[in-house]
Amino acid sequence: MDIFLQQIINGLVLGSIYALVALGYTMVYGIMGLINFAHGEVVMLGALVALSVVSVLAGSGLPGVVIALLGLAVAALVCMAVGFTIERIAYRPLRKAPRLAPLITAIGVSIVLQNLAMLVWGRNYHAFPPVLPASQHEILGATITSLQLAIIAIAALMMAALVLLIQRTRLGRAMRATAENPAIAQLMGVDIDRIISFTFVIGSALAAVAGLMVSANYSIAHYYMGFILGLKAFTAAVLGGIGNIAGAMIGGILLGLIESLGAGYIGDLTGGFLGSHYQDVFAFFVLICVLVLRPSGLVGEKLAERA
Amino acid sequence: MQRLLASLRRDRRAAMIASLVLGVVLAVLPFVVGGALGNSWLRVLDFALLYIMLALGLNIVVGFAGLLDLGYIAFYAVGAYLYALLASPHFGLHLPVWLIIPAGAVLAGIFGVLLGAPTLRLRGDYLAIVTLGFGEIIRIFLNNLNAPVNITNGPQGISGIDPIRMGGISLARPIDFLGITVPSLHAYYYLFLALALLIVFVSIRLEDSRIGRAWVAIREDEIAAKACGINTRNIKLLAFAMGASFGGVAGGLFAGFQAFVSPESFSLMESVMVLCMVVLGGMGHIPGVILGGILLTVLPEFFRHSAGPLQVTLFGKVLLDPEALRMLLFGLALIAVMLYRPAGLWPSGTRRRELGSDAA
């Protein structure tokens, strides 16, 4: 029983991380219908910037949480600036271009950011200094660290804040209007350029949070970490129904649970024929099944067809 | 350029001369490239031909039928592994090439239908993620099917694959032909060129056929296409199968050329690169896609040769790591091309007209 509970906790933690990253994907997609493939790299930048700041401050005697928050503040600023610039340079000029054109620039941005990060931070793996309290809690024989609890809480909090932002504020209404129909929104007096910039800036700030959380939890950061994380998060966003904030959360958690339960039990269930090396296969298999039954994700709305 | 092409279309004689010139250029190209730039560029050229085949295959799915496929490299893998399994010491089988390559095309086509069938209802980005998942599933299986029964030899890959043989002559050794010695890389070039031309021919014929028009109709508006009496299900499956079979052919050639296959050659990044070729060149436009294939194979190699020396000439020493700079320039080039030619470097005329009216 404790093993099963542990696997559920593992899945929740992993899922929350996916969800945190997926929120950034889904927000940009919801507003512009664009897959921001470079989002994973922004998360990577957030992780590396936060790690650098934390490493510098680690010996300063400040409380760990303060150091982490300072790291997060700097990382968020850098990521927001980067996100803003990416949108301006790589996406804005292509708003009327064929749908796949921004996909290619996104891949280009991704390659550029990766190699810039390699030039700045070098090729080595970086360890995250242990500034955050690493106390462990026992629940019915299963273990969870306070950092992992924080990750789950922050993911939920971020999602709630985003929903509030989009549903309850003036800015949110402008965002929804832009998502619905940019031309009409503009006629109604919405400055869509500003709204889209804003969307990217918020998404990038979320990426910074995710970056800090990922590198603190696994105590590792590397210039190549964004790709695989972005891929998983993107899968999670689609699983939930891309463009839907709650969907990102649900998709993330579900993907995390599938991966950990899959890796934990399928091997024994199939008599050792399929083991944890097929972990990603289960994840994609479930994804395909879900999409075949519900072609626009678990909680996604029916998508307007885009050519 | 456009005017030149138009005049070629009008004038049959000019067209004949143009194709003759092109033929001669293609025939002597390996000797020119090999002689002037070295064999490494010739090898790059061979890979460029393989990628042209892949890009043309993907162009059928993405460019013609408008189905975004991010797992295309899986079909390349299927073709490559089929060749590797049927012509290597791994199973002790050594079947002839003329049997394996068509078999690879058929098998890849079947996999194409397997992928297409469950995804018929999906559109756009949802289709993209499912195809991506499919590509990864194939790679993961190839990577893990070494136990309990060793089929693919897992991550170790299959080595010692037979080189391609044509009529008892191995292409891996220099060939004496009418007193001229044709080195191995050149022989592969001609073989790849022949198959690439065949694929170009099939693509052109398909584009102008009933099926090609049906694909375009689906791309533009699936519901309208259905209303016009097009069996969208079969036509979409056919697009997947055709595209996949081109990938299967290219894969078989790759296995014979490299004499080694391992799952790491078929990563997601490869799928993305092939997609970049199609989009960068000009989706749905065959000459554009060919251009994209050549450019994206040659460009990184080109930066490999120039990233270091360029810095030396500009600043007198190597300031930035040449390898990082190479990929950096490649990424910038992708962005720059798309910003200035959003429809691709060489889009088709119709596509351009559509875009023109759209922007106005």
Place this chain on the structure above:
Amino acid sequence: MQFSRLSRMTVVLAAALAATACGQKEEPKPQTAAPAPAPAPAPAAKPEVTVRLGHVAPLTGPQSHLGKDNENGARMAIDELNAAALEIGGAKVKFELLAEDDQADPKQGTIVAQKLVDAKVNGVIGHLNSGTTIPASRLYADAGIPQISGSATNPKYTQQGFPTTFRVMANDVQQGKVLGEYAARQLAAKSVAIIDDRSAYGQGLADEFEKAVSAAGARVVTREFTTDKATDFAAILTKIKSKKPDLVFYGGMDAQGGPMVKQLKTLGLKATFLTGDGGCTPEFIKLGGPASEGQYCSLPGVPLDKMPGGADFAGKFTAKHGQIQLYAPYVYDAVMVAADAMKRANSTEPAAYLPAIGKTDYQGVTARIRFDDKGDLQDGSISLYQVREGKWVYVETLGGNPAEAATAAVSEAKEAVKEAAVATGEAARAVGAAAKEAASEGVKAAAGAVKEAAEATKAAVEKK
């Protein structure tokens, strides 16, 4: 709007930069072995040849930190060879390194290999990964260029029947066997869980480990898998926890091994952690933190500080390139083996010195290097290490022949004396007071070397 135009301008500029790159055709480099104009005012006016060695490793992508480390190892060997001013075949030899990036991609591997073949390199050091080494080896074999890898451990590499393939590192079979026996005997593990990263290296090592550990009487309770890009291992570790093994073996690299051992402790697993050379790095300890304490790893060869010249190498390397990541010493040895074969064959031509490589008996910084008929290390010994107080500490050396280290040390001592004598002679020949000083220093160095060798002999004999 202004800004957007500006940003577009930047992109144009970048494109223009790229275009200029297009305009630059690479200068054809002078052919190998062609007498280059001697820049040094050598009074004897000896002819000078340039020996070009290719080095290939991934310099971009996830494994680039190891790739750069390999390159640094090769570079250091080249610098030392140049400083030693060798003469081969009556000509002064200048070594040059052509470092290339294969991105750990087999296709790129062959393109780069072709580039080196075109450049008519005298030899190739690399590649790093087996996946690129194997397809590239065919090209080198066809061109008759000797290839010595310091890190490709897949047994297939040397089994292809090419006369040009060599490796100065134990292959997966040799290492996996020793590790398996060590786990069952010295670490007394009754039940073992095995994890690998599904890379050619990790899977190969884990398979061999499994065979050996089962043969030695331990029970494999579960076999789990991850990838070489993963960071989260909680699910498989939780499953392993439910099987309560005495020992967890990981076949894979440090970037996964470090975080894995950390998560293992967080989940409350009590098992000992053992990993191969991929995890035997300072990174492992850095990433694993306190959880890495008491864990084990293995490295082919004998530890650097136990080898004559090893500590010296480590010191110089660290001063110049920072911490040794992993394979730099092996790559360093690979270059030295090539140079040694050239010396013995008295030629830098691949065809002439290739047979000499097979007859190598060279005392490297990682091992005494002799090849079997395939080009693999003969009796490769494997050393085990344990993390104690945040550092890898040498435990013992298994496999190979312990007495060999002793004889090697003796022969090395003789060599050192001879070298010292040569140095003395040379110094004496030089004119002026400075020469005398140098000579006395040479003698001192020689004396030091003799002492060191004697100590090594003693240590080896004691162990025996």
